[in-house]
Amino acid sequence: MTSAKLNAPLLSSVQVDRAAGVLLGLACGDALGAGYEFQPARIHGEPVDMVGGGGFGWAPGEWTDDTSMAVAIAETSSTGVDLRSSEALSAITVRFVNWAKDAPDVGIQTGAVLRSIAGNPTSDAASASAREHFARTGRTGNGSLMRTAPVALAYLNDPEARGQAARAISQLTHGDDEAGEACVLWCDAIAHAVLHGNFEGLRLAVAALPADRAQVWSERLDHAESVAPHEIPHNGWVVAALQAAWSAISRTPAPTGDPTSGHFPAQHLPLALDAAVRAGDDTDTVAAIAGGLLGARWGASAIPKQWLQILHGWPGLRASDLIKLGMLTVHAGGQ
16 A cells, blocks of 8 residues: 655654554553443443443453454554555455454444445445445444544544545445544544544534534534433434534543642543443443544553453453554654
8 A cells, every 4th residue: 555645743742652652542542331232321320341241242452343343444544555545445345344244243333334335345335335224224324433532543633534535434334424524523622632632622623614514513502511421312323423422522621730639631531431431332332432532642651450450351462562553654644
């Protein structure tokens, strides 16, 4: 594969930590929520921990399809190839199809698309199948949003290319433009958090949309900030999943820094992931979406060590491998 990107962005040590936290945060949220998927909201003090189990019998610390699909993207982005190219999109498609053959858990919409192109795993075939699926069912799941984080790392300083790549990769399995739009917004928020160390990027990305779409998403974020994550129903829908993740992030207070009592602002990361899992229903995906942005804001150093020690998943990777994929993606990326 050839790269269309020439110069890797120069990051400070703090920005490097934040970039390293993106895939780790996504995977930790995923593994944390895996054991509680499709369960009711846990709002009465029920424990939340990285215990595994759930409907697919996950091992403690094992990530699910959310992270596996992000890994499939990161394997390609880490080579430096332009993710908008047909070469890259077809490579990702092939990886998706091969992964799905033996994966214990594949989303309904994603699985339908990937099975339909198993004999012709090209990006054009995938996108066409995704469009047909959406036209026939009118359903848009959260499966492209959950995996989108590597795109942010690939184009930290190129919002136009970032948006184009986010939409193109979303369209491999999700034919609804709104799913692609959600991916663009979340990637913009992640890139901003890595570079600037705050959560302001999501609102900035919304403000940059055409006026009618900006109003729609502004109202959606306003609502998310006004209710608890479990009060946002149908979080298997891409919009509700984004809202639930944003609710968990925005409504969870960051602790005031007080080293003498062991309180640090970065503890916001595990606290917000706990809130995301407590939403119930599609717990692993809501927490994975939230985790990518939380990791981008607070960095790899904010993730509890006990989580990192047991974190693992397809295709036989550990926490250190996610850091490597993320950093290779950043260093291969262009200005």
